[in-house]
Amino acid sequence: MKNNKNGNTRKSRTIKVDYLARVEGEGGLFIKVRDNKVRDVKLRIFEPPRFFEAFLRGRHFMETPDITARICGICPIAYQLGSSYAMEDACGVKVDGPIRELRRLIYCGEWIESHVLHVFMLHAPDFLGFEDAIQMAAKYPDVVQRGLRMKKIGNDVMTLLGGREIHPINVKVGGFYKVPTRKELSGLMENLKWGLDAAKQTVELVATFPFPDFEQEYEFVAIHHPDEYGLIEGNLVSNRGIDVPISKYDDHLIEEHVEHSTALHTRVNGRESCFLGPMARYCLNYEQLTPLAKELAKAAGLGRVVNNPFKSIIVRAIETVYAFEEAIRIVESYEMPNKPAFDVEPRAGTGYGATEAPRGICYHRYTIDDNGIIQDAKIVSPTAANQKTIEKDLWNFVPQNVDLPDEKLKWQCEQAIRNYDPCISCSTHFLNLEVDRA
Amino acid sequence: MEKKSTETQSKPKRKPKLAVWKFASCDGCQLSLLDCEDKLLAVAGELEIANFPEASRLVQKGPYDVSLVEGSITTAHDAERIHQIRKMSKVLITIGACATGGGVQALRNFQDVNEFVRIVYASPQYISTLKTSTPIDEHVFVDFELRGCPISKSQLVEVICAFLNGRKPNIPAYSLCVECKRQGVPCVMVSQGIPCLGPVTQAGCGVLCPSYNRGCYGCFGPMERPNVAACCEQWSKLGADNGEIMRVMRTFNAHADEFRKESMRYENASN
Structure with missing residues (x-):
């Protein structure tokens, strides 16, 4: 750890970001430094709680895709499909064939729209030293225009299949209301x-x-499917030995309530924090990537596993390539199904669903009665699950950079948070940046 | 619109300052602004984006010419903050069902919020929240309310352009039925017997649900002077039970007056 005395010789400092920018939702950061040692890191989430899990009780099971979509305007498909899978699981229905393919396609649209938004508009300005993408556009107009057009294509996929890109209206338990020709x-x-x-x-x-x-050590957790890059279905797996069906999620990932956050923290049962999202999927699903995506990853200098969270932007770009390839494959091979949806009749029981939102696993568990009325609901967003890991990164990142002036250190800490593409609106049930060097 | 870079712009008069604010919400409505991909750089050329944390680290002090407010009031702190924002804003426009109708989080208004806290959080003492989720206009004067869950991008651009040019926004307050007829979409209620909130819901979505063979679920909120009782009676005739009618009234605009009252009628009827 370097410790030259050029910069800050003050004994203690506070780095504080009251309102984190270029993330979705409301959060901040507080870091306390004493004698060049980090004493406290708090990712503060003050996004007001909205109580989805509470008011879902008493609602009808067919309403969940529409209601849970409203948890997040950036990744509604993660909620619509996660809740649909959970309800289908509870009711004993398996969705396959062209409807399953269309689900992957609309999800590719969401990955493209969300990844491109993050890569170009939220994260790239950090690397290139701009406050935002609009400033960046003055120097790199072609790059920003290209990003906007890519994003629009993702939104076009969502709009065609879902009716609109934010809170699509065409996704239902069992499939769709209407399928395209x-x-x-x-x-x-x-x-x-x-x-x-x-x-x-x-x-x-x-x-x-x-x-x-x-370079950091992480327990990566992702959805893994032997035949395809983890997206909508598969086992819950980790690089430290978890490999179980989604119904065992609660045995392995535990939620905890901490005072400084309206988002519950997640840790791995018996171990520490977990890391969800693009780097986890890349590590655990590398074999399922396409030859082109693997080749581009190699050319970009990525190894078989990426352990530097700042390089998540490259992995996100690789996944964007994958999403375009997968979308093309589905469009080419599509055969219109006879019916837009499978019939789903309610029966009493508990169902589980987990899909890969752009930021990582989004988990749903519902218990319904014979009439399909929800008795209990649990939803875990990827950003909530990643909070502990984000804080851990900052505990390790700040000592390496403690000589930086406050403004610069603050910006780099923000960048370290944006590595996770945090979606705070999602995670409240779910952030304020302060560094205290007193 | 030309896609020229902003470098060569001469410096005419001061550009109007735009601010975007967030309260309890999903971020979707402010994302709509970033989703105006084709028009985003053009809009940014006409305006000074002075406060938009989701998009930029740069924060300029007020006052602001136009404030867009997303989300509903659910905490004591937010109930204070909205007054500060009103003071700094020449024009304040609320965007989306949370800001104009309380949002889905207004479902707490019908139940005991303390129980909600206990269901979701292991340590309820860490959570401070109000008993209700309320629209912005219950707290401060609002110059214009833009409806929708989420709002329509084209309506958003229309409203911003209207206020920048000092004219009234061209946003219809009639029902979705009018929009449906104009687009020639067959009525799902008449032709397929699917219950639909189109007759009482404000137009603006572009006839999404009926175009996809489903009934409208009211995400643009009540139209001007809706006959909600008659619409709900039609739902009954088509086989919807009281619980279902109560629930559909209580979704994304649960605190909007006309929907709230009707939902209470059906709640009493189903008990």
Whole structure:
């Protein structure tokens, strides 16, 4: 750990960010430094609680995709599909064939829209030293325009399949209200092909960014499916030995309530914090990536596992390539199903669903009665699950950079938080940055 | 709109300052602004984005020419904060069902919020929240309310342009039925017997649900002077039970007057 005396020789400092920018929702950061040692790190989440799990009690099981979508405007599909899978699980229905393919397709739309928003508009300005993407656009107009067009293509996929990109109206338990014709879907093809090319260029661009030397050890947790990159179905797996069906989620990932956050923290049962999201999926689902995505990752200098959270931006770009490829595959092979949805009749029981939101696993568990009325609901957002890991990163990152002036240190801490693409609106049930060097 | 970079702009008169504020919400409505991909850089060229934390670290002090407010009031701190924002804003526009109708979090208004806290949080003493979720106009004067869960991007651009040019926004207050007929979408209630809130819901979504073979669920809130009772009676005739009617009235605009009152009628009837 370097400790030259050029910069801050004060005995104690407070780094404080009252309102974190370029994240979704309301949070801040507080870091206390004494004698160049970090004494406290708190990722503060003051997004007001909205009590979804409470008011879902007494609602009808078919309402969950519409209601839970409102947890998050950036990743509504994660909630719509997670809750649909949980209800189908409770009612003993398995959705497969073209409807399952369309679910993957709309989710690819959400990954593209959300990843591109984060890579270009929220995270890239940190690496290039701009306050925001609009400032960045003055110097790099082509890059920003390209990002906006890619994002729009993701939104177009969601709009075609879902009716609109924010809170789609066409997703239901069992499938969709209406499915597109082959012709309607093939209308997306030209843009998807352009998008794939733009996504390749994005990997090349972000690979040239300056990255702090910051390799960490993590327990990565993701959804794993033997035949496809984890997205909508599979086992809960980790690089430290978890490999169980989703119904065992609660045995392995435990939620805790801490005073400084309206978002519950998650830890691995018997161990420490967990890491969800693109780097976890990349580590655990590498074999299921396409040859092109693997090749681009190698060319970008990524190993088989990425342990530097600042490089999550490259992994997000790789996943964007994957999402465009997967969308193209689905559009090419699509056959319109006879019915837009499977029939789902309620029966008393508990169902589990977990899908890979752009930020990581989004877990749902519901208990319903014979009439389909919800008795109990539990929803865990990926950002809530990542909070402990974000704080741990800051505990390790600040000592390495304690010589930086306050303003610079503050910005880098914000960047370290944005590595996780935190979605605070989601996680409240779920952030304020302060560094106290007193 | 030209996609010229902002470098070469001459410095005419001062650009109007825009601020975006968030209260209890899902972030979707302010995301709509970033989702105006084609128009975003053009809008940014006409305005000074002076406070928009979701998009920028840069924060400029008020006063602001136009404030867009997303979300509902659910904490004592927020109930104070909205007054500060009103003082700093020449024009204050609320965007979305949370800000205009309390949002889905207003479902607490019908129950005991302390029980809600206990259901969700292991240590309820850490949580401070109000008993109700209320729209912004119950707290401060609002210049214009833009409806929707989420809002429509084209309506958002229309409202911003209208206020920048000192004219009234062209946002219809009639029902979704009018929009449906104009677009030639067959009535799902008449032709398929699907219960639909179109007759009492404000237009603006672009006829989404009926175009996808489902009934409207009211995410744009009540239209001007709706006949909610008659619409709900039609729901009954089509086989909806009292519980279902109460629930559909209590979703994303649960605190909007007309929907709230009707939901209470059906709650009493089902008990």
